[in-house]
Amino acid sequence: MSVEYIGLNKIEGPLVAIEGVEGASFDEIVEITNSEGEKRLGRIIEIYGDKSIVQVFEGTENYSLTNTTIRLTGKPLEIPMSREILGRVLDGVGRPIDGLGDIFPDEMREVNGSPINPVARVYPNNYIQTGISSIDCLATLIRGQKLPIFSGNGMPHDILAVQIVKQAKIAEDSGQEFAVVFAAMGVKHDVEAYFRDAFEQSGVLHKVVMFVNLLDDPIVERIVTPRAALTAAEYLAFKCNMHILVIMTDMTSYAEAVREISSSKGEIPSRKGYPGYLYSDLASLYERAGLVEGSSGSITQIPILTVPNDDITHPIPDLTGYITEGQIVLDKSLHLRSVYPPIAILPSLSRLMKDGIGEGFTRKDHVPLANQLFASYAKVMDARALASVIGEEELSPVDKQYMEFGREFEKRFIGQGKNENRSIFQTLNLGWQLLGLLPVDELDRLEQSVIDEFYSKTQVIL
Amino acid sequence: MAIVKQMGKAQAEGYIYGINGPVIKAKGSNEFRMLEVVYVGKEKLIGEVISVDDTETTIQVYEDTTGLTVGEPIVSYGSLMSVTLAPGIIGNIFDGIERPLNVIKEQTGVLITRGIQLSSVDLEKKWDAEFIVSVGDKVSFGTIIATVRETESIVNKVMIPFGVEGIVKSVLKNGQYNVAETIVTVETASGEEIAVNMMQEFPIRTPRPVMYRERMVRPLITGQRIIDALLPISKGGAAAIPGGFGTGKTMTQHQLAKWCDADIIVYIGCGERGNEMTQVLEEFSKLVDPKTGNLLLNRTVLIANTSNMPVAAREASIYTGVAIAEYYRDMGYHVAIMADSTSRWAEALREISGRLEEMPAEEGFPAYLASRLAAFYERAGYMHNLNGTEGSITIIGAVSPQGGDFSEPVTQSTKRFTRCFFSLDKNLAYARHYPAINWLDSYSEYIDELTPWFNENVSPDFMLERTKFMDILQEENSLMEIVKLIGSDILPDDQKLVLEIARIIRLGFLQQNAFHDVDTYVPLKKQMLMMKTISYLYEKAKELLKLNITIGQLRESGIYDDVIKMKYNIDNEDFEPFEKLNAKIENEVNRIKTDNGYTN
Ligand SMILES: Nc1ncnc2c1ncn2[C@@H]1O[C@H](COP(=O)(O)OP(=O)(O)OP(=O)(O)O)[C@@H](O)[C@H]1O
Numbered sequence A: 001m002s003v004e005y006i007g008l009n010k011i012e013g014p015l016v017a018i019e020g021v022e023g024a025s026f027d028e029i030v031e032i033t034n035s036e037g038e039k040r041l042g043r044i045i046e047i048y049g050d051k052s053i054v055q056v057f058e059g060t061e062n063y064s065l066t067n068t069t070i071r072l073t074g075k076p077l078e079i080p081m082s083r084e085i086l087g088r089v090l091d092g093v094g095r096p097i098d099g100l101g102d103i104f105p106d107e108m109r110e111v112n113g114s115p116i117n118p119v120a121r122v123y124p125n126n127y128i129q130t131g132i133s134s135i136d137c138l139a140t141l142i143r144g145q146k147l148p149i150f151s152g153n154g155m156p157h158d159i160l161a162v163q164i165v166k167q168a169k170i171a172e173d174s175g176q177e178f179a180v181v182f183a184a185m186g187v188k189h190d191v192e193a194y195f196r197d198a199f200e201q202s203g204v205l206h207k208v209v210m211f212v213n214l215l216d217d218p219i220v221e222r223i224v225t226p227r228a229a230l231t232a233a234e235y236l237a238f239k240c241n242m243h244i245l246v247i248m249t250d251m252t253s254y255a256e257a258v259r260e261i262s263s264s265k266g267e268i269p270s271r272k273g274y275p276g277y278l279y280s281d282l283a284s285l286y287e288r289a290g291l292v293e294g295s296s297g298s299i300t301q302i303p304i305l306t307v308p309n310d311d312i313t314h315p316i317p318d319l320t321g322y323i324t325e326g327q328i329v330l331d332k333s334l335h336l337r338s339v340y341p342p343i344a345i346l347p348s349l350s351r352l353m354k355d356g357i358g359e360g361f362t363r364k365d366h367v368p369l370a371n372q373l374f375a376s377y378a379k380v381m382d383a384r385a386l387a388s389v390i391g392e393e394e395l396s397p398v399d400k401q402y403m404e405f406g407r408e409f410e411k412r413f414i415g416q417g418k419n420e421n422r423s424i425f426q427t428l429n430l431g432w433q434l435l436g437l438l439p440v441d442e443l444d445r446l447e448q449s450v451i452d453e454f455y456s457k458t459q460v461i462l
Numbered sequence B: 001m002a003i004v005k006q007m008g009k010a011q012a013e014g015y016i017y018g019i020n021g022p023v024i025k026a027k028g029s030n031e032f033r034m035l036e037v038v039y040v041g042k043e044k045l046i047g048e049v050i051s052v053d054d055t056e057t058t059i060q061v062y063e064d065t066t067g068l069t070v071g072e073p074i075v076s077y078g079s080l081m082s083v084t085l086a087p088g089i090i091g092n093i094f095d096g097i098e099r100p101l102n103v104i105k106e107q108t109g110v111l112i113t114r115g116i117q118l119s120s121v122d123l124e125k126k127w128d129a130e131f132i133v134s135v136g137d138k139v140s141f142g143t144i145i146a147t148v149r150e151t152e153s154i155v156n157k158v159m160i161p162f163g164v165e166g167i168v169k170s171v172l173k174n175g176q177y178n179v180a181e182t183i184v185t186v187e188t189a190s191g192e193e194i195a196v197n198m199m200q201e202f203p204i205r206t207p208r209p210v211m212y213r214e215r216m217v218r219p220l221i222t223g224q225r226i227i228d229a230l231l232p233i234s235k236g237g238a239a240a241i242p243g244g245f246g247t248g249k250t251m252t253q254h255q256l257a258k259w260c261d262a263d264i265i266v267y268i269g270c271g272e273r274g275n276e277m278t279q280v281l282e283e284f285s286k287l288v289d290p291k292t293g294n295l296l297l298n299r300t301v302l303i304a305n306t307s308n309m310p311v312a313a314r315e316a317s318i319y320t321g322v323a324i325a326e327y328y329r330d331m332g333y334h335v336a337i338m339a340d341s342t343s344r345w346a347e348a349l350r351e352i353s354g355r356l357e358e359m360p361a362e363e364g365f366p367a368y369l370a371s372r373l374a375a376f377y378e379r380a381g382y383m384h385n386l387n388g389t390e391g392s393i394t395i396i397g398a399v400s401p402q403g404g405d406f407s408e409p410v411t412q413s414t415k416r417f418t419r420c421f422f423s424l425d426k427n428l429a430y431a432r433h434y435p436a437i438n439w440l441d442s443y444s445e446y447i448d449e450l451t452p453w454f455n456e457n458v459s460p461d462f463m464l465e466r467t468k469f470m471d472i473l474q475e476e477n478s479l480m481e482i483v484k485l486i487g488s489d490i491l492p493d494d495q496k497l498v499l500e501i502a503r504i505i506r507l508g509f510l511q512q513n514a515f516h517d518v519d520t521y522v523p524l525k526k527q528m529l530m531m532k533t534i535s536y537l538y539e540k541a542k543e544l545l546k547l548n549i550t551i552g553q554l555r556e557s558g559i560y561d562d563v564i565k566m567k568y569n570i571d572n573e574d575f576e577p578f579e580k581l582n583a584k585i586e587n588e589v590n591r592i593k594t595d596n597g598y599t600n
């Protein structure tokens, strides 16, 4: 396979066309060398007869139609895997950039992965305590879940992600190892540095592998970054039986890279210029979470995305929400009122929580309490809307109680310290205390027995 | 899907010339036929011909095309993209082209690899066949020749395959046979003798012929109050469940698949999550069907082509599902199809269309989106089958509009071809009002056709109560416009009462807890008693108003709470407590009257 082809037929953005090539296979990796001897990698994305279109990972700067040679590798993109990747910093396609030398591979893995057979999945139902009340009580994270954070520019999603990494009790009860796979896609240098410092300070750096594609790195590589990271996650989880938390940031930059490449290929866009296959593309990442038979490891994904224009109907958050198992939504107005973490609980949701909470997991009052908190907080919104029209003074006594409940709930339940790690019992008890601000006949989601056992008791404590 | 070795001699042979994702261009033969199955490359990946012209053939491949090269062979054996129909389908889980996922797991482990050719059903397993035909009988397509107990819940009726017609020449004795063995031979008019076994193939994109369509006058009973009572759907009907992410499409479909009174459920996970299929499998292997007392899995077929599985197979998955449904319908069964989500199917269509460089219509979807959707939903219906049996296919399709915007093409087209519209509402979901079906935006066009059935089989009151509820909910809606501006305090008492009764309807009746043992499924009788109880409360409360007694006194009595919680506190079989509850309402009202100086 060492035939070399000289010259290109066309260069357009990150794409080059080559002609007269024999034996090229779809999706295979090619090596492109320019006259200065610099090597770059590319991927064949379309073949027609003896013509192929190649996507160049590092971009096409400096290329002319004559100054390059191309060599087919005969293989799709593979990256070296070994336990030693923990503690390392790699680029978007899995090459070390920390100066600590090559990775000695235990095996090579194709980055695209293969779909998990649905019958080989194990349904996730083990909850992860994050120590953050709004998450633990109302959008409980489950081991093996994909639960994104929908955020915006200037919001503390990075701080929240780090707090989750530090506090999450992800492997405690199983005696297994835990590790973090971190994929940075098109993020600023200081964001990457923030995470690196935070991991270092909390002493987990040796359990973290970072795949880094920064804002000024090539965008084709950005498409590979999460795939390389998830390949590592699968290796560590399903081969080494570790519990893996994958943080992927920023999915918005990733999707924008997909759009850029799509438009350079001249594809027909669907919404906002994004290609029609963005859903399938994102799904090919997000679905690489979960638990499988025959392995005791797990992959839990926390993708972070900055929602363009705070518009949750924008294709990136929208398609993400259609694939992930819920979402944690950060809210600007809470943030402006200095509530940390500014989690908007009504649009936030964990779809897997119902099977991982309650008796035997957390506590039996968890489900009814969560339902009631949601319902009551939804009424706070109605009361606020009304108050903004007629003034709080004019509200009925019950609505006034809702206003009070809303303020306290945001301050004491949603709000907590950046290092405050609450146990699930502290969280649940706090929830009952706050419900105490409302009259009992407003608690329409609770059965009498629950009211008797939990609500009434907390009243006495108060 | 059939396996290669059974296909015999190659009909057309060409080679790969172009590769663009799942779309392959073939040259070297002009004998490829539209919609036939082809085997692509050395690994024999399964594909289907989607367009033919004089220079090349276009093929969509149902598997990942990584690694294919120009020049690799492409072969066809002359059969259309088909499903294998035989005992062994029920209780099983397949991918979008009917490959059994359990067998794939045994062969390749946790991950799905490529180039797997497998028989859809177990070819070795022996089934207990009881014959219905005898030598000399006239048979044609659809004639039932034998019965086989396929699962505890379902008797498979072995039918004469398409294209076979004549006189039965030989029949085996009742006994145990596998699906591939010849059990009956048929002599045709031309004297040809055709061997018939329990297995047949049928093209997935062709509707199975029927005698005629019947009127759809029977409801699909779902046990879900908002559907049965407010938005009923007919057996043989078609319904759309549109909603933004997380509003409850999948949950609603799971609930229907669990509790509706169809005989057979075909559940198609089309481009959705892997875990959801795992969940259905796990739950249905444990849950008991209230109708038969058997496990739900014994009446369920699962088609799982999740979002990360090949996109062309996703396009095929809904046809695979409906073709299987039609097979069981022809046996005289009522089949309900859950398709989650038809939007993912439409996107697969769009993706393939884009790679073919077809002219896009709205939002990049091909212009034929609407006609394809129509063709799919038209395969629903209450049919008089060719063999004289009656059966139905009800299709319930989830729609996932981008941005939750119902004006997009898939939602709009689907709306034209379905007659029930269960519109899921983000705000209800945010407030955790489940099922988050918006009672004002949703509709059912089957109500007039179904009213006689409810009158006869439940009670004439059922539909009357329904109308009352709808009126109250409408009125609440207009009153809320005022309340939003000025609060509810200044409303006159009769309007306050409307709001309170509407609240009871919402909390006590429309909200239904899928995770509560009693509330998850509610029989029609109880639904009616619940409606009547709420109406009774309303009537009694109005009596107080007539006497100028403030409505606050009734609220304070706590009776509202009793009514709201009747869904949990009153059992699904023992309805006596309704009498007690109604008596309690009466007593409370009388007590209040007395307290206010009136005598009864
Ligand atoms: N009837 C219900 N009872 C209780 N909870 C429900 C109900 N319907 C929906 N939910 C809650 O809402 C969550 C999301 O529901 P579901 O998965 O059905 O949404 P969906 O509309 O299918 O979303 P997507 O389009 O992303 O697949 C569930 O996990 C559950 O927590």
Ligand SMILES: [Mg+2]
Residues within 6 Å of the ligand: B249, B250, B251, B272, B340
């Ligand atoms: Mg869903």
